[in-house]
Amino acid sequence: MASLSEEVLLVVKRVRQRKQDGTLYLMAERIAWGPEGKDRFTVSHLYADIRCQKISPDGKAKIQLQLILHTGESTTFHFSNGSTALKDRDATKELLQQLLPKFKKKANKELEEKNRMLQEDPVLFQLYKDLVVSQVISAEEFWANRLSLNTVEHSLSNNSKQEVGISAAFLADIRPQTDGCNGLRYNLTSDIIESIFRTYPTVKQKYAENVPHNLTEKEFWTRFFQSHYFHRDRISTGQQDIFSECAKQDEKGLKSMVTQGVKNPMVDLLLLEDKTLDEVRDCHGAGGRPTDAPSDQASETSSTDGNSRDSDFFQLPLKKVKLQESIEYDDLQGDSGRKTIALNLKKSDRYSHGPIPLQSQHYTTSQDIINSISIIQHEMRNYKPRLTQVMSSNAASSAITALSPGGLLMQGGGQQTINQLVPTDVQIELKHLYTAAGELLRHFWSCFPVNTPFLEDKLMGHLEEMLQAAYSKFQVWQTRRMMRKT
């Protein structure tokens, strides 16, 4: 049914399709044709489905427009409105020309995006294979979840791209080619046009005003290059040149900047004056000796001197600030003596006690001590190494048993990690299953809170199926593994 809520861009009457009279409607997202007198559309194609359009050559009697879809099908419309047929068809063609690329890009862009994502991330690719190809999740759900994650990241990264600047020599690069017969030929690309607009904003204004109402693009640019504005004459000859205003505006801008003056006294050329030593001393008010300079010199310099003295008076602190700024770097200065408070420890010996809890030492009487020492001394006096009788073989063998795997001393150790016990292909399969299960769980949790009936449905029927499918896969794997073992 024709959905009247769509925006209709163009209506063309008396268009025949398959030998039937009807009306052609071009809407926001599709093109549709309905036979005469009927409400519904018999033919309706989304712009995204249309691969290209073809028109019959100009000379032919029949004025036709053919739409070729991606699937290979084609639909032909015959414009039979007599006088306006050609116009109609051209209007349709132009509108389609504008609309088709928009939709084409969109469809392609999405596919491209998906392909790119799959190629970049092998884990994602594996997930896709495991889940979508084996029909555990449908492709739409998979991408719906993923794309929302990615668009956020992308917008952030896109904003950080920097704008490319204009090369300084671009105007000189537009070298005209002599056209042979006393004319010049300029090659304008959209890049150059953009650069011109950026450099001369007034030209952009003029362009917006005049094109396409008064002048065509070609005429505009011809006039631009002819104008004195471009050739830097800047003599406003009062010609009826649309660009003379631009020159006047530029002049105005520059003048205002000049009147503002220069803030940095180091750079201000007006302040650069040679001063004799006496003048300097006078300026700084040291000593009261009258100047010996000749009167005319004094009078000459008096005006400027007064100026410079006054200006110097005001500029001196400014100059100092500027000088300091250029000499010193804040980062490289040493720490500006932060006030510190000394740590006042009353019982600092507490730190030297380690985590050795106070143990009650075995109480030994002094008699015990004396005994022990005498025993030891007695023993050592007669000490001779007997290396052949260090230990009995029984003792040795029991020690070896304790040290062998599974022995007394080897408990809790020798835990082999799973990657030593299990062969690589099983490991890889296990990893894939694990990530797939994780992805399913993510889908599950993203369904909460359950707002729409779709989600509810997804939860109740769909996801449960998916989890069952995943679990049965796991069981298959497990039985296979058991069979391998046995």
Added chain:
Amino acid sequence: MFADDEINILVIVLDVNPIWWGQQAQREPQFTLSTCLDSLMVLANAHLVMSRTNKLAVIANLYQKSHFLYPSKQWKSGDEISTSSDGKYELLSVTNDLFAEEIRNLMDRTEVSGSHTDSLLAVSIAKALCCILNLWFMQIAGQDVKSRILVIKAAEDSTLQYMNFMNVIFAAQKKNILIDACVLDADSGLLQQACDITGGLYLKIPQKIALAQYLLWVFLPDAEQRSQLLLPPPVHVDYRAACFCHRNLIEIGYVCSVCLSIFCNFSPICTTCETAFKMPLPQMAKTKKKKVKTAN
């Protein structure tokens, strides 16, 4: 194995606390200091025989003193070396003789001074580190020096040596020196930490009479060879801190943000640095008052 390219230094630190050993002799006559020394000698000989470039040092730890048993200061080159009757490798016989001589002299000299039933190992380990460093400076360019310290601990840990011990451990870690520990009697938290931090092996021996077997099995191979062998797994180390007030080991506690001292209970004033901390006022009292007002 390129014998000339690698020097393996083993320093044995033996705890010869005479009180503990004397009591041990009374408890278990089969395993006394003599047997222990014999076992150590076996290990030392084995180490020297493994490679021509292996080096050895033995330090005895007595209370707060440490004494080099080997290489000993008494031995002057040029002394007559008594050719032993059993045709042993001369280096070994010299080593053993010196070793025995030194320990005899040491034990003769010891006096009864206080009831030190614990051993201060930090001293000896520090000396061991210096010895290793000495040998390290004597290496020829292109030689790889690997060193480790084996600590045989008999008596209990002393509580006085914590700071020094930790400094020594970290110094050893910096220099890639392993500290192994062979514990005869009571578990030592400090040595467990030392082994954990430097990458050595900690072993508490269940049967003292089989000491030689344990030494040869576990502590003879050097660090590289150990990765190829199946040895006792590392012990779980108790890294809990002790609170400053009771010296209990705690897992969750309160730390003063000024002096970083640890307490097990909250107190408004830190007793170490005397900083006052504001106590959070209880909120309940305010609302209760309000309720009372509205009721009235």
